[in-house]
Amino acid sequence: MQKDRKPLVSVIVPCYKVEQYLPNCIESIINQSYENWELILVDDGSPDKCGDICDEYAKQDNRISVIHKENGGLSSARNAGMKIMEGDFVTFLDSDDYLHMDTLKILVGYAEKYESQLVQCDFVRGNEIKFPIWKGDEKITEYDNHTIFTKFAAKIIMCGKLYKRDLFDGIIMPEGIINEDDWTTWKLYYRASKIIVTNRPLYYYTVNPNSIMSMVKKKPDTTYYGAYDERIQFFVENEEKDLENVSRLQFCKSFLLSYSNKQLTKKQRKEIRTRFEDNWQILKTSNVVPPILKILFFGFTVYPKVVSNFLKFAIH
Incomplete structure (x- = not known):
């Protein structure tokens, strides 16, 4: 990359059954104050007008490319976009969400200023079509590939981050499963020697009742267990004890939160308790577990439904 050229940012947007949200999403990229970007719209076999909307915007701006493919799911669409991207950096945007007009300028600026391979921002959740004014005080924190985990600053979702392209060398998002971010994001954090996080x-993040994640929350899903098994085993093999324990801790937290799901079968409840106990036994003496969590974890071993329902009520 030439020093006098601004880095090219690839923005990858999978599109599926979001025709009412898609124009706002696309226009949030077109209206970015940072202009050196390419937008890759992946029509993932959408049965509505998403494909037509993508094509119309591509006619208006030569920085926009469109891929039309058979439906393969979110990871399949993202992988398709990454195959053709040309950016120095890449970011992912879900097609029912949108960005602040200065998102790319700010994230690229931090990546260059701090020579960071990964920059993470915060989210707003709601149903507005215009980005709300933020009046808070910005805090910028620098992490390495250990402290991002041990300080619990890592966010598992792929979106809301700017990645140096080479972080993805050899990494392909798993296709055909739900919770694909669980399998991928931790690997990118671990590869990055410097990570910048802004609050x-x-x-x-648009609260869309028809989104994949909204539908997933309505029924139990255990596919992410394999992602944690893989992650924990990786850190065990690489003798990263603290990162192993942080992963076990987060796995245990997921059990506490999911146990209140009324659609769980007896078999699933039994598996949750067994897996929780296996990980908790290893965590009991670890200093990565905050005292309050140790109390909750202990309580869960005795009164799992009470603790899980309490957490569900506290979060909502």
Whole structure:
């Protein structure tokens, strides 16, 4: 990359059954104050007008490319976009969400200023079509590939981050499963020697009742267990004890939160308790577990439904 050229940012947007949200999403990229970007719209076999909307915007701006493919899911669409991307950096945007007009300028600026391979921002959640004004005080924190985990600053979702392209060398998002972010994001954090996190909200997460994640929350899903098994085993093999324990801790937290799901079968409840106990036994003496969590974890071993329902009520 030439020093006098601004880095090219690839923005990858999978599109599926979001025709009412898609124009706002696309226009949030077109209206970015940072202009050196390419937008890759992946029509993932959408049965509505998403494909037509993508094509119309591509006619208006030569920085926009469109891929039309058979439906393969979110990871399949993202992988398709990454195959053709040309950017120095890449970011992912879901098609029912949108960005603050200065998102790319701010994230690229931090990546260059701090020579960071990964920059993470905060989110806003709601149903607005315009980004709300933020009046908070910005805090910028620098992490390495250990402290991002041990300080619990890592966010598993792929969106809301700017990645140096080479972080993805050899990494392909798993296709055909739900919770694909669980399998991928931790690998990118671990590869990055320097990570910058800003508390400034630059990504707008639209609360869409028809989104994949909203539907997933309505029924139990255990596919992410394999992601944690893989992650824990990786850190065990690489003798990263603290990162192993942080992963076990987060796995245990997921059990506490999911146990209140009324649609769980007896078999699933039994598996949750067994897996929780296996990990908790290893964590009991670890200093990575905050005292409050140790109390909750102990309580869960005795009164799992009470603790899980309490957490569900506290979060909502």
